[in-house]
Amino acid sequence: MAKSNVREKLIEAGLENLHRCGFNGCGVQQITETAGVPKGSFYNHFESKEALGAAVVEHYWRERAGSTLPILAETGAPPVDRLRRYFAAMAAKMEKRGYAGGCLIGNLGAELSDQSELVRDGLNVIFARWTEVIESCIRDGQRACEIRADFDASVLASFLISAWEGAILRAKVAKNGAPFDEFYEVVFQKLLLPPSTP
């Protein structure tokens, strides 16, 4: 098996196990078994389980970003419509998983931010990138007079990400999509609208 192939298998298996069991809820052996590679091969590819955790976070972000972020950049569509479809696409994925797993970024942020500087640094980079793309769509919406102009787009983007992370957490606890419905109702029917909108 090519070396890079083993590394990829470990990252995929790590993603699956960390998403299902959390970082401290699964061991290296469980991950190598899922990957179908010898346990001994793990440390040829990763210095530590923590290093795998950081690689999994980056991989998860690229996958998530690759599959949903392009919606935000569909410049032909109205900006608020793009935002709405973007959040709905993430919610649909969670519904498909029976509201299990939640957001790996949020899960590992809660579990590891006091234990791993490496993972925490990776998460901060992701939150910054995530804020930038939402902010850009908000600016488009402000230019199109779809979103109230008196928002600092960066503050609003970061707030929406926090609110969304909280909604995902609540949906994982409740095992239903009510927190997403509340998010849509408050954000899209009230928060974003310019004051003059009836």
Next chain:
Amino acid sequence: MAKSNVREKLIEAGLENLHRCGFNGCGVQQITETAGVPKGSFYNHFESKEALGAAVVEHYWRERAGSTLPILAETGAPPVDRLRRYFAAMAAKMEKRGYAGGCLIGNLGAELSDQSELVRDGLNVIFARWTEVIESCIRDGQRACEIRADFDASVLASFLISAWEGAILRAKVAKNGAPFDEFYEVVFQKLLLPPSTP
């Protein structure tokens, strides 16, 4: 040592360890050592570590509720001012901890919702109670024309809890209070205000 005293010590020690290390990041032995009780005594008081987890969640809620929720019920004060001071009191606690730990309810929701029905049930009860007290303060604010009347108070209360849980998570990752500042700015300077407010 009185039996009830040992149980209390285990819950206190469980709270401390679960808040610092997560549920899967600490063992029963670590908890009994913190409590200063013999390891063997654990199962005289709790059927399982999971049962301790559920008791810790309930204890954490009572403690948190006891120390901050009364702010929401200060009927002499303006409702929005009560809400603002309530969130600020929680943020101040987190700042004092150096943005470590975060919210135990959110942490265990992320870590255990797919692993423990017992803990998940306890968290759902807490989220329902929490929503009720915030909702009641929002209704006061709507009656006082401080909060826009066209909100469903229950939906708004639940949304605020999600957004706050997300802000706590983000603060834990960032190790600063920026997510709380964003929450105050968006919620108190925009979201709650009646449309006619200048």
